[in-house]
Amino acid sequence: MVAPAQPEQPNTETQPAQGAKPLDFDAWLASQDEAIKGLIETRFTTLENTVKATRGERDGFAQEIKKLAAGQKEGSEARAQLDNISAKLEATERRAAFLEEAMNPALQVRNPRAAWLLAEAGNHFKKNGTPDWDAIKQEAPELFGLPTARANAGNGTQTPPSPAQGMNEFIRKAAGHGT
Numbered sequence: 001m002v003a004p005a006q007p008e009q010p011n012t013e014t015q016p017a018q019g020a021k022p023l024d025f026d027a028w029l030a031s032q033d034e035a036i037k038g039l040i041e042t043r044f045t046t047l048e049n050t051v052k053a054t055r056g057e058r059d060g061f062a063q064e065i066k067k068l069a070a071g072q073k074e075g076s077e078a079r080a081q082l083d084n085i086s087a088k089l090e091a092t093e094r095r096a097a098f099l100e101e102a103m104n105p106a107l108q109v110r111n112p113r114a115a116w117l118l119a120e121a122g123n124h125f126k127k128n129g130t131p132d133w134d135a136i137k138q139e140a141p142e143l144f145g146l147p148t149a150r151a152n153a154g155n156g157t158q159t160p161p162s163p164a165q166g167m168n169e170f171i172r173k174a175a176g177h178g179t
Contacts, residue, residue: 108146114143
Protein backbone atom coordinates (compact mmCIF):
# COMPACT_ATOMS: atom_id res chain seq x y z
CA MET A 1 0.00 0.00 0.00
CA VAL A 2 1.18 3.45 -0.80
CA ALA A 3 0.41 6.16 1.71
CA PRO A 4 -0.65 9.54 0.38
CA ALA A 5 2.14 12.10 0.28
CA GLN A 6 2.22 14.57 3.14
CA PRO A 7 1.98 18.21 2.07
CA GLU A 8 5.15 20.14 2.61
CA GLN A 9 4.98 22.97 5.10
CA PRO A 10 6.85 26.15 4.37
CA ASN A 11 9.98 26.72 6.38
CA THR A 12 9.33 29.71 8.62
CA GLU A 13 11.24 31.25 11.49
CA THR A 14 9.16 29.32 14.02
CA GLN A 15 9.97 25.96 12.45
CA PRO A 16 13.57 24.79 12.72
CA ALA A 17 15.17 23.40 9.59
CA GLN A 18 15.13 19.65 9.23
CA GLY A 19 17.93 18.16 11.34
CA ALA A 20 18.44 21.42 13.21
CA LYS A 21 18.54 21.66 16.99
CA PRO A 22 15.13 22.43 18.54
CA LEU A 23 14.52 25.99 19.56
CA ASP A 24 15.96 27.10 22.88
CA PHE A 25 14.01 29.69 24.85
CA ASP A 26 17.10 31.72 25.74
CA ALA A 27 18.25 31.81 22.11
CA TRP A 28 14.75 32.78 21.00
CA LEU A 29 14.54 35.52 23.64
CA ALA A 30 17.92 36.91 22.63
CA SER A 31 16.67 37.31 19.06
CA GLN A 32 13.61 39.38 20.11
CA ASP A 33 13.44 43.15 20.15
CA GLU A 34 13.70 45.08 23.42
CA ALA A 35 9.94 45.62 23.78
CA ILE A 36 9.27 41.86 23.77
CA LYS A 37 12.20 41.23 26.11
CA GLY A 38 10.83 43.84 28.49
CA LEU A 39 7.36 42.29 28.51
CA ILE A 40 8.70 38.83 29.17
CA GLU A 41 11.10 40.06 31.85
CA THR A 42 8.24 41.87 33.61
CA ARG A 43 6.08 38.75 33.50
CA PHE A 44 8.87 36.51 34.82
CA THR A 45 9.67 38.98 37.60
CA THR A 46 6.02 39.05 38.63
CA LEU A 47 5.85 35.25 38.66
CA GLU A 48 9.11 34.95 40.61
CA ASN A 49 7.86 37.44 43.21
CA THR A 50 4.62 35.50 43.55
CA VAL A 51 6.50 32.25 44.06
CA LYS A 52 8.79 33.86 46.64
CA ALA A 53 5.83 35.32 48.52
CA THR A 54 4.01 31.98 48.50
CA ARG A 55 7.09 30.17 49.78
CA GLY A 56 7.51 32.81 52.47
CA GLU A 57 3.92 32.32 53.61
CA ARG A 58 4.38 28.56 53.62
CA ASP A 59 7.56 28.81 55.68
CA GLY A 60 5.80 31.20 58.08
CA PHE A 61 2.95 28.73 58.55
CA ALA A 62 5.42 25.92 59.18
CA GLN A 63 7.15 27.99 61.87
CA GLU A 64 3.80 28.85 63.49
CA ILE A 65 2.80 25.19 63.57
CA LYS A 66 6.13 24.24 65.19
CA LYS A 67 5.75 27.00 67.80
CA LEU A 68 2.22 25.91 68.61
CA ALA A 69 3.29 22.28 68.85
CA ALA A 70 6.17 23.16 71.18
CA GLY A 71 3.74 25.01 73.47
CA GLN A 72 1.50 21.97 73.87
CA LYS A 73 1.92 19.18 76.38
CA GLU A 74 3.77 16.11 75.14
CA GLY A 75 1.22 13.44 74.28
CA SER A 76 -1.77 15.80 74.18
CA GLU A 77 -4.35 15.62 71.40
CA ALA A 78 -3.52 19.14 70.21
CA ARG A 79 0.19 18.33 70.05
CA ALA A 80 -0.51 15.17 68.06
CA GLN A 81 -2.68 17.07 65.58
CA LEU A 82 -0.08 19.83 65.15
CA ASP A 83 2.69 17.26 64.65
CA ASN A 84 0.49 15.51 62.07
CA ILE A 85 -0.15 18.79 60.21
CA SER A 86 3.57 19.58 60.32
CA ALA A 87 4.44 16.17 58.87
CA LYS A 88 1.87 16.62 56.08
CA LEU A 89 3.27 20.06 55.28
CA GLU A 90 6.82 18.68 55.08
CA ALA A 91 5.65 15.86 52.79
CA THR A 92 3.88 18.37 50.55
CA GLU A 93 7.00 20.53 50.39
CA ARG A 94 9.09 17.50 49.51
CA ARG A 95 6.70 16.52 46.74
CA ALA A 96 6.57 20.08 45.37
CA ALA A 97 10.38 20.25 45.32
CA PHE A 98 10.50 16.86 43.56
CA LEU A 99 7.99 17.89 40.90
CA GLU A 100 9.71 21.23 40.39
CA GLU A 101 13.00 19.44 39.79
CA ALA A 102 11.27 16.86 37.56
CA MET A 103 10.09 19.69 35.27
CA ASN A 104 13.71 20.48 34.42
CA PRO A 105 14.00 19.76 30.67
CA ALA A 106 17.49 18.33 31.12
CA LEU A 107 16.08 15.38 33.10
CA GLN A 108 13.50 14.53 30.39
CA VAL A 109 10.98 13.07 32.85
CA ARG A 110 7.98 11.88 30.84
CA ASN A 111 5.69 11.19 33.79
CA PRO A 112 6.60 13.19 36.93
CA ARG A 113 3.74 11.70 38.98
CA ALA A 114 4.84 8.13 38.27
CA ALA A 115 8.45 9.10 39.01
CA TRP A 116 7.32 10.58 42.36
CA LEU A 117 5.40 7.44 43.28
CA LEU A 118 8.39 5.27 42.35
CA ALA A 119 10.80 7.46 44.31
CA GLU A 120 8.54 7.35 47.38
CA ALA A 121 7.99 3.59 47.18
CA GLY A 122 11.67 2.83 46.63
CA ASN A 123 12.98 5.61 48.90
CA HIS A 124 15.11 6.95 46.05
CA PHE A 125 16.26 10.07 47.87
CA LYS A 126 19.74 11.16 48.84
CA LYS A 127 20.69 11.97 52.43
CA ASN A 128 19.99 15.68 51.83
CA GLY A 129 16.44 14.86 50.68
CA THR A 130 16.91 15.47 46.95
CA PRO A 131 15.77 12.80 44.48
CA ASP A 132 18.28 10.20 43.36
CA TRP A 133 17.53 10.50 39.65
CA ASP A 134 20.07 7.84 38.71
CA ALA A 135 18.33 5.26 40.91
CA ILE A 136 14.93 6.25 39.54
CA LYS A 137 16.19 6.00 35.94
CA GLN A 138 17.76 2.63 36.66
CA GLU A 139 14.52 1.25 38.09
CA ALA A 140 12.19 2.69 35.42
CA PRO A 141 13.99 3.96 32.31
CA GLU A 142 10.66 4.19 30.46
CA LEU A 143 9.79 7.26 32.56
CA PHE A 144 12.59 9.22 30.92
CA GLY A 145 13.25 10.50 27.43
CA LEU A 146 11.65 12.87 25.02
CA PRO A 147 7.88 12.48 24.80
CA THR A 148 6.53 10.94 21.63
CA ALA A 149 3.44 12.25 19.94
CA ARG A 150 0.49 10.05 19.16
CA ALA A 151 0.49 10.59 15.44
CA ASN A 152 -2.66 8.80 14.39
CA ALA A 153 -5.35 10.58 12.42
CA GLY A 154 -8.03 8.77 14.43
CA ASN A 155 -6.84 9.95 17.86
CA GLY A 156 -9.59 11.71 19.70
CA THR A 157 -12.36 10.64 17.33
CA GLN A 158 -13.10 7.26 18.94
CA THR A 159 -12.87 5.67 15.49
CA PRO A 160 -9.74 4.50 13.72
CA PRO A 161 -8.83 6.20 10.45
CA SER A 162 -9.92 4.50 7.28
CA PRO A 163 -7.20 2.31 5.79
CA ALA A 164 -4.98 4.01 3.25
CA GLN A 165 -5.62 2.91 -0.30
CA GLY A 166 -3.05 2.95 -2.99
CA MET A 167 -3.34 3.26 -6.75
CA ASN A 168 -3.53 -0.55 -7.12
CA GLU A 169 -6.73 -0.71 -5.05
CA PHE A 170 -8.32 2.11 -7.08
CA ILE A 171 -7.47 0.42 -10.41
CA ARG A 172 -8.75 -2.99 -9.21
CA LYS A 173 -11.98 -1.41 -7.97
CA ALA A 174 -12.48 0.47 -11.27
CA ALA A 175 -11.88 -2.75 -13.20
CA GLY A 176 -14.44 -4.55 -11.05
CA HIS A 177 -11.92 -6.86 -9.33
CA GLY A 178 -11.74 -5.09 -5.96
CA THR A 179 -13.91 -5.39 -2.92
